[in-house]
Amino acid sequence: MTLLRLISGNKFPPPSFPINHTTPNNSLKSHFRFLNYCPKSRTPICCISNCDQKTQSFDEMDKDSKWVSIESDVDEEYARELEVAVKAVHVACLLCQKVQERLVFDGDGENVQSKDDNSPVTIADWSVQATVSWILSQAFGTENVSIVAEEDIESLSKTDATSILSSVVKTVNDSLSSASRFGIKPPVTNLETTQVLEAISRCNSNGGPTGRFWVLDPVDGTLGFVRGDQYAIALALVENGEVVLGVLGCPNYPMNKEWLNYQNGYRRILSRLAKPDSASWDGNGCVLYAKRGSKKAWMQPLLSGDNSVISARPIKVSAIDNPVLATFCEPVEKANSSHLFTQGLAHSVGLRNQPLRVYSMVKYAAIARGDAEIFMKFARAGYKEKIWDHAAGVVIIEEAGGIVTDAGGRRLDFSKGVYLQGLDRGIIACAGASLHEKIMSAVDASWNSSSL
């Protein structure tokens, strides 16, 4: 591993800069390789374009790449894992954007399949799983990487799935061949079909209480994805049952929170009106990440077009604790969480705003960014929540200052395998303790009379 070359002191942000670990004092060890800061937004800027003052990347990463990012100390625990994970999620976001464009605009419906539970799965789900699995294996060695992830290759390996499989292989190779812009060294030659299938099927860990494993939801909210709406790519690292890193890619969730309100295919509507400015921080999606215990969470814009500059901003949960002013999020699909029950809770707690119904873990992102105050999910009795639907979001909200528990006030338990075992009634994530307590009391008061 190589350490960055130091960049001259006057290029660092001024003392008032909000990220204190990137001040000149500790900049020697900083792995956030500043090249400058933006005078307008006062955010750190890292140059990805060809630049004399470029810094070096990890040995196994592409030597020609200028991608630089991630504010953490190289000696810090999980610094390297975080860097690789963020890069992998950026690559996955771009992959998904391309596939979603094709699905939504070109009506590429052939590349959507139905799973046994009737939920959709697309070439993006398999392609992201293969791509992230390959990137993690390259970075840490296949023998050191254990992944719990949503997809398997059963339906993909069937004889009638040959055209889907070849689309997946092409999508993975296209995505990896352009991954060098993120500092990821592409494969020397295109991956063969067997290698792609192997990368997907390697993600067959069952998790558990000991050791280290990654948790991946390649496309969370696949229904939102196929509808041209919100979805997320979620990658977390769990060690001895505790989520230690979380990275959440939200390709359709730009900086401006109002965009969340464009439900039912806002991107489609928007793109018809005017193509979003691809280089704009405001018009593009974001990647959020956090490391357990750092008390900090971060957001980067998604790269697109020829954009050569990237910056990260610290994010914090909302300071609103008055229910009258608070907004709660919940799944779009009634089948995934009872809207009737949360409506009753909202009424008894005094929430007045309309619920923000959003697909996927973008809801966790909304709480962590301070765009909403409460996320509630009350699935039907018997539904078993999977760890990949929550792991990354939980650590990001907690490090951004929020709280995530079940309805009994217990932290979610990621140590029991693929499912969140022992979950009490539902999931409640809040910006602060006061709202959280009010919701929990309201659940206690109304649970027995509910049909859940």
Ligand SMILES: Nc1ncnc2c1ncn2[C@@H]1O[C@H](COP(=O)(O)O)[C@@H](OP(=O)(O)O)[C@H]1O
């Ligand atoms: N009956 C059900 N009850 C609760 N959650 C469900 C469900 N069926 C599927 N889900 C989960 O809800 C996720 C979508 O979240 P949301 O409803 O918040 O958009 C799905 O993720 P995938 O789309 O990755 O399968 C799936 O894991």
Ligand SMILES: [Mg+2]
């Ligand atoms: Mg999911």
